[in-house]
Amino acid sequence: EGPYLKSKGRARDAARIGILTWRSLLIMSRDWKYFWSRLVLYMLLALSIGTIFIDIGHSLSSVVVRISAMFVFVSFLILLSVCGVPAHIDEIKIYSHEDSNRHSGTLVFLLGHFLASIPFLFLVSISSSLVFYFLIGLRNEFSFLMYFIITIFMCLLANEALMMIVAYIWLETYKCTLTLICLYVIMMLVAGYFRIRDAIPAAVWDYPLSYISFHTYAVQGLVENEYVDTSFAVGATRTIPGVQAVRG
Numbered sequence: 183e184g185p186y187l188k189s190k191g192r193a194r195d196a197a198r199i200g201i202l203t204w205r206s207l208l209i210m211s212r213d214w215k216y217f218w219s220r221l222v223l224y225m226l227l228a229l230s231i232g233t234i235f236i237d238i239g240h241s242l243s244s245v246v247v248r249i250s251a252m253f254v255f256v257s258f259l260i261l262l263s264v265c266g267v268p269a270h271i272d273e274i275k276i277y278s279h280e281d282s283n284r285h286s287g288t289l290v291f292l293l294g295h296f297l298a299s300i301p302f303l304f305l306v307s308i309s310s311s312l313v314f315y316f317l318i319g320l321r322n323e324f325s326f327l328m329y330f331i332i333t334i335f336m337c338l339l340a341n342e343a344l345m346m347i348v349a350y351i352w353l354e355t356y357k358c359t360l361t362l363i364c365l366y367v368i369m370m371l372v373a374g375y376f377r378i379r380d381a382i383p384a385a386v387w388d389y390p391l392s393y394i395s396f397h398t399y400a401v402q403g404l405v406e407n408e409y410v411d412t413s414f415a416v417g418a419t420r421t422i423p424g425v426q427a428v429r430g
Contacts, residue, residue, distance in 0.1 A: 195287075195289075195290055198290045198294075199290050199293050199294050199297070200294075201294075202290060202291060202293075202294025202295070202298075203293075203294045203295075203297045203298045204298075205294075205298075206273070206294055206295050206297075206298030206299075207298045207301075209273075210269075210298060210299070210302055213269065215265075215266070215268055215269040215272075216266060216269045216302070217266070217299075217302040217303075217305070217306060219265055219266075220262065220263060220265055220266055220306055221305065221306045221309065221310075223262045223265060224259060224262065224306050224309070224310035225309060225310055225313060227255070227258055227259060227262060227310065228255070228309075228310040228311075228313035228314040228317075229313055229317075231251060231254055231255050231258070231314060231317075231318075232313055232314050232316075232317025232318055233317060234251075235247065235248070235250075235251040235317075235318055236317055236318070236319075237319075238251075238318070238319070240319070241414070242414040242415070242416065242422075242427055245409070245414075245424075245427045245428060248318065248320075248408065249375070249401075249405055249428065250375075251314075251318055252318075252401060252404045252405065252408075253373070253375045253397075253401050255314050256334070256337065256397060256400045256401055256404070257366070257370050257373075257397060259310065259334065259337075259338070260337065260338070260341050260366055260396075260397070261363070261366050263338065263341055263342075263345065264345075264358075264359050264362050264363065266345065267345060267348075267349060267355055267358045267359055267362070268355050270345055270346055270349040270358075271349050271353055271354070271355060271358065273295060274346075274349055274350055274353065275353070277291045292346070295346070296342075296343075299339075299342055300339070303335060303338045303339055303342060304335055306338070307331055307334045307335035307338055308331050308335075310334070311327075311330055311331045311334050312327075312331075315327060315330055320408055321407075321408060326407055326408070329403075329407045330404060330407060333400055333403045333404055333407070334400070336400075337396050337397075337399075337400040340396045341396065344362070344365070345358075345362065348361050348362055348365075368391060368395075369391070369394070369395035369396070369397045369398075370395075370397055371387075372387050372388070372391045372392040372395050372398065373392070373395050373397035373398045373401055374392065374398055374401065374402065375401060379392055379398070405428055406425070408424075409424030409425055409427065409428050410424065410425060411424070412424030414427050
């Protein structure tokens with residue numbers, strides 16, 4: 183009878199998820215460590231890369247430069263997210279106390295934190311992407327712009343999940359930061375930019391690492407978004423498709 187009364191007095195999972203989501207939203211909006219510092223860093227990164235790669239044109243010779251800009255933007259955007267590690271650790275410590283008192287379960291905490299992070303991640307995605315997109319001079323169509331923003335958003339969302347897992351394992355800022363940087367470097371190496379994926383050694387590097395790396399899918403998606411259904415003039419009479427220009 184005792185456990186029944188205790189369970190009867192507890193809020194439903196949906197209500198607890200809603201409460202935790204709202205609480206996380208308030209904490210994230212008030213604490214600069216969560217997303218506001220990342221927003222500033224992402225904007226500075228977008229401005230820096232955009233001004234470095236500005237006025238690269240749309241000729242055949244600009245293809246490699248534009249791909250480099252997109253790779254640098256995606257890679258450094260993810261790399262700078264390590265500044266949010268302390269906030270994740272603080273959130274997990276709060277959850278540990280609540281879990282010991284049976285106020286919230288693991289799934290409830292994860293869903294609440296995940297849902298609360300979505301609007302902030304979308305904010306930093308759209309703001310930094312807009313700056314980068316127009317400074318670089320990517321395709322001037324709304325559908326391509328939205329694809330770019332959504333790709334960056336999904337990449338950051340996947341990265342947020344990775345950060346939560348690493349923070350939960352270590353619960354220490356130094357170890358979490360070191361682990362994440364090592365993972366990011368490996369994912370950058372196998373993303374297909376430094377060496378095409380077909381030429382990467384099959385064992386370990388190509389499979390499974392290049393398939394796990396979300397850099398791979400982000401860069402590939404952004405490149406295809408930019409160069410599918412385009413063509414470049416080669417000489418006076420010949421043209422080649424944009425995809426062929428990317429492949430060299």
